[in-house]
Amino acid sequence: MFEGHDTTASGLTFILYCLTCHPEHQQICREEISQVLGSKNSVEWEDLSKIPYTTMCIKVSLRLYPLVPAVLRNSTKPITFFDGRTIPAGYVYCLHRNATVWENPNVFDPLRFLPENVSSRSPHAFVPFSAGPKNCIGQNFAMNEIKSATVLALQKYEFLEDPKWKPKLVPQVVLRSLNGIHIKIKPVQTSN
Numbered sequence: 001m002f003e004g005h006d007t008t009a010s011g012l013t014f015i016l017y018c019l020t021c022h023p024e025h026q027q028i029c030r031e032e033i034s035q036v037l038g039s040k041n042s043v044e045w046e047d048l049s050k051i052p053y054t055t056m057c058i059k060v061s062l063r064l065y066p067l068v069p070a071v072l073r074n075s076t077k078p079i080t081f082f083d084g085r086t087i088p089a090g091y092v093y094c095l096h097r098n099a100t101v102w103e104n105p106n107v108f109d110p111l112r113f114l115p116e117n118v119s120s121r122s123p124h125a126f127v128p129f130s131a132g133p134k135n136c137i138g139q140n141f142a143m144n145e146i147k148s149a150t151v152l153a154l155q156k157y158e159f160l161e162d163p164k165w166k167p168k169l170v171p172q173v174v175l176r177s178l179n180g181i182h183i184k185i186k187p188v189q190t191s192n
């Protein structure tokens with residue numbers, strides 16, 4: 001339940017929350033989705049590779065809200081090796097918001113995930129699915145699941161922020177909001 005369900009359910013919640021807080025990015029995603037889906041109301045496998053902007057937004061959401069905020073092999077204190085290199089103490093959440101790795105770490109900027117920007121960064125700067133031999137075996141499945149649900153949600157609904165409300169993040173096994181996620185939803189106006 002944790003690996004296959006709770007993670008993706010929380011992931012979908014956070015991407016919709018992020019797009020709620022950033023209506024300008026929500027609109028770009030919706031336009032991209034509308035171009036790919038047209039009047040279809042289902043997603044096909046090949047559609048999922050034609051939504052690069054929406055995919056980048058999902059990745060920013062996974063950076064700012066890593067669904068598995070800590071893995072069991074974290075370093076609790078800095079470890080310095082014989083050659084002077086150091087592994088700092090910390091968790092995935094701290095790494096994803098570390099200002100030495102990410103300029104303006106709290107800013108929601110999908111363009112950080114353009115291929116040219118990804119290639120100039122360490123592959124270990126962004127590890128929502130962990131890294132190394134024990135990384136997530138479900139990561140492609142999970143990304144496709146989140147993409148499909150996001151696409152269908154954005155096609156039909158507009159998500160609006162409640163400015164008075166902010167989530168209180170709690171790192172349970174999966175990252176959650178103690179006070180829920182409040183989003184106002186209204187049907188997208190279509191011309192036909």
Ligand code: HEM
Binds near residue numbers: 004142
């Ligand atoms: C957005 C959704 C998901 C996230 C963020 C996520 C994240 C992770 C992370 C961080 C780990 C490593 C945990 C550790 O090292 O202690 C992991 C392991 C694992 N995940 Fe996922 N996961 C997701 C979805 C899924 C799905 C959908 C499946 C299965 C269909 C899955 C199956 C697994 C399995 C079996 C492992 C253990 C792999 C091993 O120990 O060799 N995950 N996941």
